Amino acid sequence: MRHIHLQTTVGQAVAEHPDLARIFEHLQIDYCCGGRRTLGDALRERGLEPQTALRVLAASAGARFTHEADCARLTMPELLDHIECTHHGYLHEVLPRLVGLADKVVVAHGERHPELARLRELVRLFVDEMQDHLAREEAVLFPCLRELAGGRPGFWGGLEAPIQMMESEHDESGRTLREIRELTDGFQAPADACSSWRSLLQALAGIEFDTHLHVHKENNILFPRVREMLAERV
Ligand SMILES: [Fe+2]
Ligand SMILES: [Fe+2]
Structure with missing residues (x-):
């Protein structure tokens, strides 16, 4: 250790x-x-x-008390597969139902809880931004990184710009999640919250934790490793 x-x-x-x-x-x-x-x-x-x-x-x-994968020990293709299966897979499952759930909660409780309109806006923003972000990683960046790891020749110096773009999108999604956390008082359901409202908050808390791990694996393990490989090729 x-x-x-x-x-x-x-x-x-x-x-x-x-x-x-x-x-x-x-x-x-x-x-x-x-x-x-x-x-x-x-x-x-x-x-x-x-x-x-x-x-x-x-x-x-x-002391190991969770089953979180030891990503620092994975090869680059294994790490890319792990991120896509675990974190992208989870988001593809949970994001599509999130906006409908937020709409339902605003219709039912928006009058007595005006802060819910802002929550719905933030949920929509997060879902739209994250779905675009996942699509770009899956269709463009990750396939390039698999080729880089496979030793394929290419103009790899051009990878720095898309990586920086992904990092700044991670910052943006982090800001949106922080505002959601503040607005919901740490994802706490008020006493009069219905089951849809509780499910929405539970889903958001799960998304926040998963996104922290997801972004950590990309920002602190994947991207530094890509930059090291790029530096070795110069
Ligand atoms: Fe990702
Ligand atoms: Fe990402």
Whole structure:
């Protein structure tokens, strides 16, 4: 097991010890889009004493209590397959029913809960942006990365621009999810919420956690590995 220290970036720590993702979720430490910060800074920002918190994290990192895949050990084609099967597959299943569910909740409760109209807007925005994003990765970027990993010759220097575009779209989806979290008070259902409203919040909480892992695997494992391969080819 690789040692983690205060200078380790949050993204590297989760790449090496996937079980830390769940702990960072509880501590509300951003390990996907904010994965380049050091653990020391991230812990301090959450008001934790860094040395003590680090000892707790290091102890937890050794104990496997989830079944999160150890993506840092996968080859690039295996990692691409894993991301598509696990995270894209999940989103393809859950996103299409999300807008209908949000519409239903607004019709039933929008009058007494005006904040639901904004929630529906954010849900639509997230669904539209994420569906476009998945389509671009699946149709363009990932096939190119499979060819790169297979050693095919090509103009690989041109990959930097689409990767940066994917990273900035990850930031955007992260912002939308944060606004959804704030608006719903951490996905909590009010006392008068019906079962559709509860299902919507439950689905959104699941999507938030899955998207954090998904973006972490792309930003902190996949893209750095592609950049390393590109640098070796120069
Ligand atoms: Fe993806
Ligand atoms: Fe992505």
